[in-house]
Amino acid sequence: MANLLTPETLPSAHPPPEPREEVSAPPVVRSWLMDRLDSLLSESLRRAEPSELIRHRIMVGAACFFSLINVVFVLRSISQGNHPYVALLASIGFLGTLVLARRGRAPIAPAMVLLATLFLGLVLTTFVSRRPTGGDHAVNMLLPVLAVYLVGPRLGLSITLALFVALGLLHPYYRSQVGIDPSTLTLGGLWFSHVFAGISSLGVWALSSLHSTARDAAQATIERTVRELRDSQSKLNSVFESTDDIVVSIDSQARLLTANSAARFIYEHRGGIVLEPGTPLFQHEPPESRKAWDARLVQVLQGQRLRFEQIYEDQQGLLVLDTSVHPIVDEGGQVVGMTIFGRDVTARRQAEARLGEMHRTLVDVSRQAGMAEVATGVLHNVGNTLNSVNISTSLVIDQIRRSRVTSLARVATLLREHLADIPAFFARDPQGQKLPPFLIALSEQLQEEREAMLREMHSLGESVEHINSIVSMQQKHARAAGAVEHVAVPRLIDEALRLHAVSFERLLIHVERDYAEVPPIFVDRHKLLQILINLVSNARHALVASPKKDKRLGIHVRRAPGTGHLHIEVTDNGVGIAPENLGRMFSQGFTTKKMGHGFGLHISALAAAEMKGRLSCSSPGLEQGATFLLELPMQTEVPPDQDAEPS
Structure with missing residues (x-):
C-alpha cells in the first residue's frame, strides 16, 4: 500500500539494548510453586487483584509452612514423652485455614482462623512449657507481622495487644505464682524479658503498620495511575480509531507497532494486506518504491519531521495521500521508531x-x-x-x-x-x-x-x-493574450479612453489626465488594457448614476517611491461605494449595478494578480466618489523566459 522501506534497507537509529540478566528463581520452579498455592484458593480468591492475590497466596503458604513446623513439633514432643495436645489443636486450626481458603469467597475468615491458631498455639505452648522464658521467643514476632499484613493495622493491633497481655504480663505473673528456679532466672529478669518482648512486638506491629500504610498508599497511587492511564489510553484509542486518517507506528526496524482501523481498511481494501503487529510493514512493496522512502526515513531517524504527498493509482482508482512522518523519541531523547500519518486528499486535489x-x-x-x-x-x-x-x-x-x-x-x-x-x-x-x-x-x-x-x-x-x-x-487587443510586450502605459490609457471619447463628450464628463514620466514596462498588454477598460467603464457608470452636474474622471500615473511599483489610479466623483461593500467589490458575482453581472472587477483583480500586481479600491462613502488603484511591478527589462514584442 504505502511505499515504504523493508527492514533490511531501513537503518536503525540505535542498536537494540543488550538483554539484562535478572537474578531470580528458575521460571519453572516459580511457576510450579504459584500453581500449587493457587490450587489451595477458591475461584473467587484467585480472581482477585494481583496485590490481593499475593496476600492470599502468602496466607495459604503460611498455613502450609506452620503445618510442617507443627508436624516437626509433634514428632519432637512424642520423642520426648510429652503430650502433643497443643500441636494437634494447632494442626486442626491450620487445616481449617486451608479449608476456608479453598471454599470461601472472602479472605477474612481463613486469615482470622490462621491468626487465632498462631495466637493460641504460642500462648498455650508458652504456658505449658517447662521453660519460663518461652514468652520472649523470637517466633512470637511473626504474629504481629502476619496480623498487620493479613487483616490490617487495626485488627493487627488488637491481636498484638492480646499477645502482649498474655505473654508480656500474664505469663510472668503465672510463673511468679507457680515458682521458678532462681538459679536459672530471677523474677525481676523474667518480668523484664517478657515485658521487653511484648514492647518489641508492639514495635514490630508499628513498623509493620507503617510499612503497610506506605504500601497501601503506594498501591493506591499505582492503581489510580493505572486507572488514569487506562482512561487516557481509552480516550487516545477513541481518537486513534475515530479519525479517518491513516495512523501507523513502527519501530526503528520498520516492524509494525500499532495501526488504526483506517490504516487496516486501506491496506486490506487496496492491497489485500492484513496488518499484524510485529511484522515488517513494507515487505510487500516493490523495490522502486522502497528507494523513494530510503532518504526520507533516514532523515526521520535523525530526528527530522517530513511531510509530502503520495499519489497511487490502481484498479481501485486514484488515491492521493498527504503523508507526514514523525519520529518517536524515548525518555533519553533517542529515536526508537516513527509514526506515519496519511490523510486522503483525493477529493480535495480533484x-x-x-x-x-x-x-x-x-x-x-x-x-x-x-x-x-x-x-x-x-x-x-x-x-x-x-x-x-x-x-x-x-x-x-x-x-x-x-x-x-x-x-x-x-x-x-x-x-x-x-x-x-x-x-x-x-x-x-x-x-x-x-x-x-x-x-x-x-x-x-x-x-x-x-x-x-x-x-x-x-x-x-x-x-x-x-x-x-x-x-x-x-486589432492589437485581439492578438493572442499572454505575450509580454514593451508597453507605454500612458499611451495604452489613452487608447482605453478613446473607446469612450464620444460618450464622455455627450455626457459632459471631464477627463483629467495626470501622467508622470514613467518608462515603458514589460507587461501583458491584453490584460492591462482589459483592466483599464473595466475601470474606465465602471467610473463612467458611476458618473452617469450620480446627480452631480460637474462629472469628473481622473487618471493618475506615477511611480511608487521605494517599492519599485507603478501606480495607476482611476478616480471619479460619482455615486461612491458604501463602506460595507468595499470588501466585496472584487468578489465574483457581486455588483451594485441594476443590470450588472459582477464579472468585470473580479476578472480585473485576477488579471492583476496574474501580472504579479494588485487591484484595490477605496471610497469615503456614498455620493463621495471612488478610487481604484492598480499596482504593477516596474519591469523595465524583458523577463528571461519571455520574448517581448514592441508596443
Whole structure:
C-alpha cells in the first residue's frame, strides 16, 4: 500500500539494548510453586487483584509452612514423652485455614482462623512449657507481622495487644505464682524479658503498620495511575480509531507497532494486506518504491519531521495521500521508531483540479468578455463616427446638387452658339454684355462651394482616421493574450479612453489626465488594457448614476517611491461605494449595478494578480466618489523566459 522501506534497507537509529540478566528463581520452579498455592484458593480468591492475590497466596503458604513446623513439633514432643495436645489443636486450626481458603469467597475468615491458631498455639505452648522464658521467643514476632499484613493495622493491633497481655504480663505473673528456679532466672529478669518482648512486638506491629500504610498508599497511587492511564489510553484509542486518517507506528526496524482501523481498511481494501503487529510493514512493496522512502526515513531517524504527498493509482482508482512522518523519541531523547500519518486528499486535489480548470475557463471567458466589451466600444465609436461621415457625405452631396456648376455649363453652351462672332456678342448682344459680371460672381460662388466641400472632406477624413485608429486598437487587443510586450502605459490609457471619447463628450464628463514620466514596462498588454477598460467603464457608470452636474474622471500615473511599483489610479466623483461593500467589490458575482453581472472587477483583480500586481479600491462613502488603484511591478527589462514584442 504505502511505499515504504523493508527492514533490511531501513537503518536503525540505535542498536537494540543488550538483554539484562535478572537474578531470580528458575521460571519453572516459580511457576510450579504459584500453581500449587493457587490450587489451595477458591475461584473467587484467585480472581482477585494481583496485590490481593499475593496476600492470599502468602496466607495459604503460611498455613502450609506452620503445618510442617507443627508436624516437626509433634514428632519432637512424642520423642520426648510429652503430650502433643497443643500441636494437634494447632494442626486442626491450620487445616481449617486451608479449608476456608479453598471454599470461601472472602479472605477474612481463613486469615482470622490462621491468626487465632498462631495466637493460641504460642500462648498455650508458652504456658505449658517447662521453660519460663518461652514468652520472649523470637517466633512470637511473626504474629504481629502476619496480623498487620493479613487483616490490617487495626485488627493487627488488637491481636498484638492480646499477645502482649498474655505473654508480656500474664505469663510472668503465672510463673511468679507457680515458682521458678532462681538459679536459672530471677523474677525481676523474667518480668523484664517478657515485658521487653511484648514492647518489641508492639514495635514490630508499628513498623509493620507503617510499612503497610506506605504500601497501601503506594498501591493506591499505582492503581489510580493505572486507572488514569487506562482512561487516557481509552480516550487516545477513541481518537486513534475515530479519525479517518491513516495512523501507523513502527519501530526503528520498520516492524509494525500499532495501526488504526483506517490504516487496516486501506491496506486490506487496496492491497489485500492484513496488518499484524510485529511484522515488517513494507515487505510487500516493490523495490522502486522502497528507494523513494530510503532518504526520507533516514532523515526521520535523525530526528527530522517530513511531510509530502503520495499519489497511487490502481484498479481501485486514484488515491492521493498527504503523508507526514514523525519520529518517536524515548525518555533519553533517542529515536526508537516513527509514526506515519496519511490523510486522503483525493477529493480535495480533484476539486482543486476542477477549480483550476474553471479558473482557466473563467479567464478565457473574461478575455472573450473583454474583447466583446472592446468590440462593443469599437462598434459604438465607429457607429458614432459613421454618423459624422454620413452627415459630411450628405452635406457634400447636397452642396454638389446645389452647386452653380450647372450655370457654368449654360454659359459654355451660350458661348458655343456665338463662337463665330464672340467680340460682337460681348459688345452688342445684351446677354453677352451680362456674361462677364455673371462669370465673376459665378467664380466667387464656386470658390465658396470649393472651400465648404474641402472642409467637409477634411472632417470626413478625420472621421475615417478615427475609425482606422479604433480598428487598429481592436486589432492589437485581439492578438493572442499572454505575450509580454514593451508597453507605454500612458499611451495604452489613452487608447482605453478613446473607446469612450464620444460618450464622455455627450455626457459632459471631464477627463483629467495626470501622467508622470514613467518608462515603458514589460507587461501583458491584453490584460492591462482589459483592466483599464473595466475601470474606465465602471467610473463612467458611476458618473452617469450620480446627480452631480460637474462629472469628473481622473487618471493618475506615477511611480511608487521605494517599492519599485507603478501606480495607476482611476478616480471619479460619482455615486461612491458604501463602506460595507468595499470588501466585496472584487468578489465574483457581486455588483451594485441594476443590470450588472459582477464579472468585470473580479476578472480585473485576477488579471492583476496574474501580472504579479494588485487591484484595490477605496471610497469615503456614498455620493463621495471612488478610487481604484492598480499596482504593477516596474519591469523595465524583458523577463528571461519571455520574448517581448514592441508596443
